[in-house]
Amino acid sequence: MLVVIGRIGRAHGIRGELNVQIRTDEPERRFAPGSPIICGDRTLTVEASRHHSGRLLVAFREVPDRTAAEQLHGAVLEADIDPSQSPDDPDELYDHQLVGLHVRAADETVVGMVTRVMHGPGQDALVIDAGAHEVLVPFVAALVPVVDVDAGYLQLNDVPGLLDPGAAEQVDP
Structure with a gap:
């Protein structure tokens, strides 16, 4: 792997x-x-x-x-690396541990699945198949507070527009 x-x-x-x-x-x-x-x-x-x-x-x-x-x-x-190997730090994860996890909204409903991890210059992003579309979510604790590999899911915070950019709150200039 x-x-x-x-x-x-x-x-x-x-x-x-x-x-x-x-x-x-x-x-x-x-x-x-x-x-x-x-x-x-x-x-x-x-x-x-x-x-x-x-x-x-x-x-x-x-x-x-x-x-x-x-x-x-x-x-x-x-x-x-051996697929059974984990990072030394228990708070760190390899990409293959994240791919395939179910994605839950803050209210616990399943909204998609992680299909891959993109490595950008500043931070990593999770690529989530949300059914009708693909969503990129920055992989930071403020947006993804819970990752439970053993249970097979991660949970997103309730942030307007995170899963549907068209539903983001409009801010007046």
Whole structure:
């Protein structure tokens, strides 16, 4: 099972180091030396990783110089994990644990199902099949206060327009 752990940013220096936008709560585990990382149709091996000016810099064995590093800009990095594995932090979840969960409104009625997780630059969003349409819901505690993987559901707060943007309250300028 593949889980997204990062996105490659700009090249750093001339030796092939890359800035990585972290998409995992376990960067020390996922970017440890020797770790295999899936990058598109190839596997990269972490040579070294370090924090520099608030960013994670990663060197891969297969990326010898800046020219090779620049070709990877924007690529998504994934780790192959055992589907039964969970993150070390009990408050964190992998995408595959969220996909398939029933989505309940604040009044407990089932309004849809999570079909995938989108990883954006600022935050993640749940893609919810709400029957007649698809809805994107930012995956933040203010909007999704309850996630019960064992029971197979998550619950949304009652926010006007969250599931139906056309029903959002109109604000006068």
